[in-house]
Amino acid sequence: GNKAGDTVELVGSCQDLFVIVSSVEDKDQSHSEKRKVFEENLREEDLQLKEEIRNNLRCVKIDITLEVCKIYADFLQLRMPMKQTNLNLLGDLGAQKQPPLSAVYNKDKEYLFDVTENSFSNAIKCRIIDFILRRTRFEPKDGSDLSFGIDSLLDDGTYVAAYPVHEEEVLDQWIEQWKLCSCSGLRSLYDHETLDALRNYFGEKIALYFAWLGFYTMMLIPAAVVGILCLIYPLATLSKHKPSQDICNADNVTMCPLCDTCDVWPLNETCVHSKISYVIDNPATLFFALFMAFWGALFQEMWKRYSASLIHHWGLTGVSLEEQPPRPQYLAMLSDDVPQHKDPVSGRLEPRPDWWSIKLPRILASISTIILLFLVAVTAVISVIIYRMSVRAALALSIDESWKVSILTSMSAAFLNLIILFILNKIYDFLAEKMTEIELHRTQKEFEDSLALKLYILKFVNYYTSIFYIAFFKGAFIGAPDDYNRLFGYRVEECPPGGCLLELTMQLAIIMVGKQILNNFQEIVLPWMYRRWRQWRSINDESGQQGPRWLKDYFRVHFGTKGLFDEYLEMILQYGFVTIFVSSFPMAPLFALINNVIEFHLDSEKLLTLFRRPVAVQDTGIGIWFNIITSIGSLSVLSNAFIIAFTSTFIPELVYTAIGGTGNLDGFVNSTLSVFNVTDYSAGQQSHIQQNIELCRYPGYRFPPNGDDNEYKLRPIFWHILMARLAFVIVFQNVVWLVIKIITLAIPDVPEKLQLEIRQERYMANSLILKHEQDR
Amino acid sequence: GNKAGDTVELVGSCQDLFVIVSSVEDKDQSHSEKRKVFEENLREEDLQLKEEIRNNLRCVKIDITLEVCKIYADFLQLRMPMKQTNLNLLGDLGAQKQPPLSAVYNKDKEYLFDVTENSFSNAIKCRIIDFILRRTRFEPKDGSDLSFGIDSLLDDGTYVAAYPVHEEEVLDQWIEQWKLCSCSGLRSLYDHETLDALRNYFGEKIALYFAWLGFYTMMLIPAAVVGILCLIYPLATLSKHKPSQDICNADNVTMCPLCDTCDVWPLNETCVHSKISYVIDNPATLFFALFMAFWGALFQEMWKRYSASLIHHWGLTGVSLEEQPPRPQYLAMLSDDVPQHKDPVSGRLEPRPDWWSIKLPRILASISTIILLFLVAVTAVISVIIYRMSVRAALALSIDESWKVSILTSMSAAFLNLIILFILNKIYDFLAEKMTEIELHRTQKEFEDSLALKLYILKFVNYYTSIFYIAFFKGAFIGAPDDYNRLFGYRVEECPPGGCLLELTMQLAIIMVGKQILNNFQEIVLPWMYRRWRQWRSINDESGQQGPRWLKDYFRVHFGTKGLFDEYLEMILQYGFVTIFVSSFPMAPLFALINNVIEFHLDSEKLLTLFRRPVAVQDTGIGIWFNIITSIGSLSVLSNAFIIAFTSTFIPELVYTAIGGTGNLDGFVNSTLSVFNVTDYSAGQQSHIQQNIELCRYPGYRFPPNGDDNEYKLRPIFWHILMARLAFVIVFQNVVWLVIKIITLAIPDVPEKLQLEIRQERYMANSLILKHEQDR
Structure with a gap:
């Protein structure tokens, strides 16, 4: 290899690229020895080291030569631009392609490539330095086989930090661009230019998160618009909705008590409730559920295409990630x-x-x-x-008033x-x-995938159990007044005559919006507190905002290995709200949209002002998160089918319209209420009933108290409705899955234009090589 | 390039490798001109041409040099073995790997490779020759841009044939090996050695067909065994089956007429039918349906793994197929x-x-x-x-006897x-x-995929429509005796008291076995007829069995571009019978197994004795057929759920056991038969009833003729059963899909050992390159 003293071609301006920092006062003698061997080995690898001491910190700045870059470009299979002149060999073929042709770099075929210092972004250089740091030994040759890598040295305190240094002007430019106007910032995520800049600065993994966030937010816009339209439709037709009118006009309908110590109550008490219920539970709901099922399928397919074009644009198609x-x-x-x-x-x-x-x-x-x-x-x-x-x-x-109790x-x-x-x-x-x-995952990727799956399942259960209860179990097994089903002696909860859908919506709104507010609050307050602490600290310490960039960065938070894990988790949980229960919460896409705009600004601010610059991590996709999105897609079809079939009043209304005789919803409310003879209650229950009535009504399809065998038994209409509900689930699930399957097959994972481009590049690179062989 | 006169290194013995044949007597002057330009251009490409004239045929034999092979090995991205000596650079690393390391060939890194004439099989050489033939121009430089390729020359009759020549000893050896003992032949498909030989002779595409056939046949063995066990169980418990006993002992149960002109009939006429029905329709059926659903998922996953290891073994992992x-x-x-x-x-x-x-x-x-x-x-x-x-x-x-009518x-x-x-x-x-x-597909692959999908859908409809009718529609909408549903005036068909499952089985057996017999018959008779024609021809013509190998091959059938398309189609249709309707036909896997053993011998004989040697086609999978298998998998879960829920008596028996009161099947048959008053029939129908009876029975859950509103209306139990059936479909489908999803996730597509091997090879190849760079 080159000797350390040789004149070497230095890449870029002599800027601070990557630093490893250690404390000047060392407690342990072995530390300085390890450092000596380590830094000597780094020089052996042709890296350029420069020392600087400030604030009791010894900082070693590392720079890299073009020659070393090239060796690792071959090794890490980076794509590099090909020579423009070579293309003329192929005649017209070269001319018709506008952007510079690139191919996986091969040091032996250097005559094909046009590699200058500009071909390597600072992010790539830092990645190469980091790669070398991780593989360099810090003990003499006869030492342990495992004594290599900066991670071990950071763990035992030989060094206190190792990080790429921020570029002040780029940082300032972004803070400017993304802070001023919220809309242009988020929209800019959708153009390749901003994403390229992000990738060149932070690496593919972080750029992909922002690309995904931008893509998801864009996709939410049509969903939010249709969601709002599905709210306008019922608001416009509310005055024509017969069942809620019937409930509001039901002056003389007395409902049975809702608990063992409750009194009877008038039906029109639920007048407002029934009107609000209609806003959520109406024919547009079915349309919206179908729309969102196909939206989900489109989301997956479009993301595949979008990320494929992004990955190709970044020259990572077919590149296998290096060994971890x-x-x-x-x-x-x-x-x-x-x-x-x-x-x-x-x-x-x-x-x-x-x-x-x-x-x-x-x-x-x-x-x-x-x-x-x-x-x-x-x-x-x-x-x-x-x-x-x-x-x-x-x-x-x-308390006497039942609404206060409620x-x-x-x-x-x-x-x-x-x-x-x-x-x-x-x-x-x-x-x-x-x-x-504890599970002993060998690599960071395995660890993250396992953690992601685990946390997603747990949070899923945590957030969604109460929702599932309200959607599918509440009010489904109440029994009849003559024999209520009980849990620990208490009567199980009932749904009001309009069904539980409104309560489901409220629960969803509380959890989703509450979660988002809490989350954003944390993300606003934590950086603020950190800044206050830093200000307070800078009074005691002279470091503060002065000093070189590396020293400022030293006082920032270490980015860590988990990266944007929590951000992904929050987003995917939110995606669950947007799809799994969307038929009972049409506003979910709108809320998600608003949240994402805020989220984007908080995430970007955190990244730009709070953290040290992370080492660029190469990645070709969003990994296990995409698998989770696919599973959510399948689940959401089933859950929406069940919500429409069992929680909404869609099927009962349909059956009533079809076989109820009138052909419309006149008398529908009456048909859903059965009659109970108050004297059939136990003495304890009767003592709480203040009114002097004989019959009360309760939701259910049962025979009235006529004294024969059938008394309080289920009427045939109950079975008809149940059958219709089950049939609806089967039909909905299979039809939607069939359509989704067709959508999936019809939309190729990689856009046709891109496929052609990839084939073309491969063909041209091969032709170039072949041409060269024949000319030899 | 080399001039044609130079001494060149010839690959292999001077055998006939590839021939292009033209007629000696040319009608068209332009033909000989085209031939001249074409053959001159081939010599320019450094191919070795040798002329021979026999039987009025002018045959040009083509051979290829190692140097040309190497150029195209680079161009076609073939994997080539790496030098053994180089591995020592890495110390122990090389030693622990037994098989020779290979990498995608790169002519510039020739120092890494150990390429001799043995590295190129005859199949690869033929492929390279074919590739050159397809790209070589046959008009002077100023001619049309499209005047290139042997295909055009074959189309306009300039040449009459272009094919690789069979190798006599290899052919004989295979005919010997595969003819003698049927078992060892098929089993040999499962070991890599035979498949490697097939691949080296016929190319990957044909070898993959045989690999798939062998894999499928092996997978059928456990399915056939479990299928037989699921037949033994009901045979062993037949004597204890209450419903069929009840039917056989029902001396005085008179059934209502089955058609408008039919007479009443005694229930015990269906005694034998009910016993046979039980053999197919019993609790083991549910188990078998579950087993086969998981078998199907395993089939897909295992094939992915198996083909991945095969493709890696052949060095095709990550290789993109050349442009068509x-x-x-x-x-x-x-x-x-x-x-x-x-x-x-x-x-x-x-x-x-x-x-x-x-x-x-x-x-x-x-x-x-x-x-x-x-x-x-x-x-x-x-x-x-x-x-x-x-x-x-x-x-x-x-005719009086109702069984004769049937x-x-x-x-x-x-x-x-x-x-x-x-x-x-x-x-x-x-x-x-x-x-x-007509659809204008540009490449052969697009054409084949589109044709495959089209033919599969059409044949699917053709074979399966009558089966779907019997499974789901026959007997489902008969109405009640007082008001039969009619089609064109005729009463719709009924199922006997045991359900239509037996008829479904019979229909399946007839179509599946009949199709196979017909198909095999064709495949036996056609080659036989061809041989007879050839013998008859050889009497008139002196060519016959004498002459060089290329002449013998010339009289064989051209393999064509469709390749093994029809064989795949037959197999995939058969796969449909094995999975989609398996719950009503447990013998299907056994029949398929027997058929495949025969099929294998017919296919291999056809390939070895009937066809010219095909040009090796590189392929990395079975293409669209795998997508069709996946779709069949999803469909089969749904169809089996419906067969068990609606066609079998499983759910009615379950519901009867649960809520029928007795807790077992005593009286089950009686519960499925409703009562009809013969006097309620029309006069025309009554005139055909010879017996003097008042009441007859019919399958259905309806109220008896008791004169009230409910007369002949559906009883609640009907709704309970229908509900249970629908609920069963939902539960079965979703539970099975969940388990399949887990199976799919739990079994990696590429075996872990293979993944490690791939990573290891990549790492070693990279390390070798890096080491070499540093040593320079």
Whole structure:
């Protein structure tokens, strides 16, 4: 290799590119020895090192030559631009292609390429430096096989930090661009120019997150518009809606008590409720559910196309990601008695845990914990339900007005629910990471995928259990007044005559909007607190805002390995709200849209003002998150089918219109209410009934008290409706899946134009090589 | 390039490798000119040409040098073995890998490779020659841009044939190996050695067919075994089956007439029928349906793994298939007024049809034809149904014994059905190819994929419509005796008390086994006829069995471009029988297994004794057939759910056991039969009833003739059963899909060992390059 003293071609201006920082006062003698060997080895690799001491910190600045860049460009299979002159060999062929042709760089075919210092962005240079830092040994040749890599040196305190240095002017430009006008910032995510800049500065992984966020937000716009239209339709037709009119005009319909200690109540008390219910539960709901199912399928397909074109634009098509080293935590957790094996890929000695005796018990422990946490979430929801049932019964004894009882019960229960949710979320965050750590994943990617799946399932259960309860179980198994179904002695909850859909909507709105507000609040408050702390600190310490860029960055937060994990998780959970329950919450896309605009600004501000510059990570897609989106897609078709079939009044109204005799909804409300003889109640229940009435009504399709065998038994119409509901689920699910399948097949994963471009580039590169061979 | 006169390194023995044959007597002067230019250009490409004249045929034998092979190995991205010595650079790393390391060949990195003449099989050499033949121009430089390629020369008769020559000893060895013992031949398909030999001789595409056939046949073995077990279970428990006993002992149960001119009949006439029904329709059926659903998912996953390991073994992982030239038929169909465009990939001038004005009308015409043919198939089935209904009514007038009527009706209808099926199939074969031709597909691959999809859908409809009718529609909408549903005046067909499952099984057996026998018969008779014709011909002509190998091959059948298309189609249709209706035909896997053993021998014999040697076609998978298999998988879950829910007696028995009171099947048959008062029949119907009875029974859940409102109305149990059936479909479908999804996720597409191997090879190749760079 070149000797350190040779004159070397330096890449770019002599700027600070990457620094490794250590403390000047060393407690441990071995540290300075390790540093010496490490830095000597770095020079061996032809890196340029420069020392600077400030604020008791010893900083080694690292720069890289074009020659080293080229070697690693070959090794890391980077695409590089090809020479323009060469293209003339092919005649017209070269001329018709506008952007410069690029190919995977090959040092032996250098005559084909046009590699200058501009071909390597600072992000790539930092990536190459980071790659070298991770592979360089810090002990003499006879030392341990595992004594290599900057990560180990950071862990044992030999160095205190290693990071690429921010570029002040780029940073300022972005802060300017994205702060002023919120709209142009987000829209800019959709053009290749901004994404290219992001990629050149932060690397593909972070650029892909912003690309995804921009894409998702754009896709939300049509969904939000259709969602609003599906709210306007019922508002316009509200005055013509017969069932809600019937409820409001029902002056003399007395409903049976809602709990064991409750009184009877007049039906028209639910007048407003029934009107609001219609706004959510109307024929447009079915349309919107269908629309969103196809929207979801389109989302997946369009994202595949969009990311394929982005990845090709970045020259990463067909590039396999380089080998990932084992996580330091993984190596640390494996004690010395674990037998060392040669890693079959790199050939280095590395502890390899036995699958049966070490990994399996840990995986089982992890799975059991997840199941336990799952049960905890379900138990929490059940206890809230029991709380609600018991409070309703207790309050009814002391408060006469039933609406006050309802509000007090609902509000306190919702508050309780939110607290439990928050506490469980914190526990989940903590335990999921611990459990994933225990599972001994070798690489960061495996670790992140496992953690993502785990956290998603847990948060899914946490957020959605209460929603599933309201959507599918509440009011479904109440029994008849002569024999109520009971849970711990309390009557199970009932739905009002309009169905539970309104309550479902309210629950969804509280959880989704509440979660977003809480989340954004955290993201606003935490940076603010950090800035205050930094200001306070800068008074005591002279570092502050002065000093070179690397010193300013040193006082920033380390970006860490988890990267944008939490941001993805929040977004995907939000995507669940937008699709899984969309038929009961048409405003969800709108709320998501608003949130994403805020989210984008918070995320970008965090990245630009709070964190050190991350090392560019190469990535060719959003990984396991896309698999989760696909699963959500399948689930959402089923859940929306069930919501429309069982939670909404769509099917009962349809059956009534078809076989009810009148051909319209006249008398529909009456048909859904059965009659009960108050004297058939137990003495305890009767004592709470103040009014002097004989018959009360309750929701259900049962025979009236006529004294024969059928009394309070289910009427045939109940079975007709149930059958229609089940048939609807089968038809909806299979028809939608068929259409989605056709959509998926009809839209190629890679745009045709792009396919042609890829084929063309391959063909031209091959032709060039062939031409060259023949000319030799 | 090398001049034709230079001494050149010849590859292999001086054997006949590839020949292009033309007639000695030329009618057209331009032909010999074209030949001259063409053969001169071939010599320019450094190919070795040798002339031989025999039987009025001028044969040009083509051989290829190692140097040319190497150039095209680079160009076609072939994997070549790497030098063993180089591996020592990496120390232990090289030693632990047993098979020789290979990498995509790169002529500039020749120092890494160990390429000798043995590295190129004859198949690859033929492929390279074929590739050159397809790109070589046959007119002087100033001629048309499209005057290139052997295909055009074959089309206009300049040459009469171009084919690789068979290798006599290899051919004989295979005929020997595969003819003697049927078992070892098929089993050998599952080991890599035989497949490698096949691949080296015939190329990947044909080897993949045999690999798929072997894999499929192996997978059928467990399915056939479980299928047989699922037949043994009911045979063992037949004596304990209450419903069939009840039917056999029902001496005094009179059933209502089955057609307008039929008489009443005793229930125990269906004694044998009910016993046989039980053999197919029993609790084991549900188990078998579940088993086969998971088997199907496993089939897909295992095939992905198996083909991935095969493709890697052949060094094709990550290799992109070379550009395909436009089909000659495509170029011929485009008249001269179609504007010429530059092909964006190769840069050659080529007619490109406008999408809106030329392609769209043709695609629409094609789709309309398919829909028309679809309707024809459905109409054909409906006419058979009407035929059956009318013949039954007509025969009942003249024949007294109802079993004779049944047999005559069924047999003549089945025969009619088979004839229609056969005729339609021929029409479909013809029209599908015509339609696909009209759609103007540019490449052979696009053409084949479109044809495959079209033919599969048409044959699917043709084979399966009558089966779908029996499974889901027959007996489902008969109405009640007081008001039968009618089609063209005839009563719609009924199912016997045991349900239609037995008839479904019989129909399946007839179509599946009949189709296979017919198909195999064709494949045996056609080669035999061809051989007889050849023998007869060889008496007149002196060519016959004498002469060089190329002359013998000349008299064989041209393999054509369609390749093994029909074989795939037959197999995939058979796969449909094995999965879509498996719950009503547990013997299907066994029949398929037997058929495949025969099929394998017929296919291999055809390939070895009937056809010229095909040019090796590179392929990395079975293409669109795999997509069709995936779709069949989804469909089969749904169809089996419906068969068990609606066609079998599983759900009614379950509901009866649960809420019938006795907790077992005592009285189940009685519960499925409703009572009808004969005097309620029309006078015409009554005149055909010879017995003097008052009440008759019919299958259905209706109220007896008790004179009140409910008379002949559906009883609640009907709704309970219907609800249970629909609920079963939802649960079955979603649970099975969930499990399949988990299976799919749990089994990686590429075996872990193979992934490691691929990563290892990549890493080692990279390390080698890096090491070399540093040593320079």
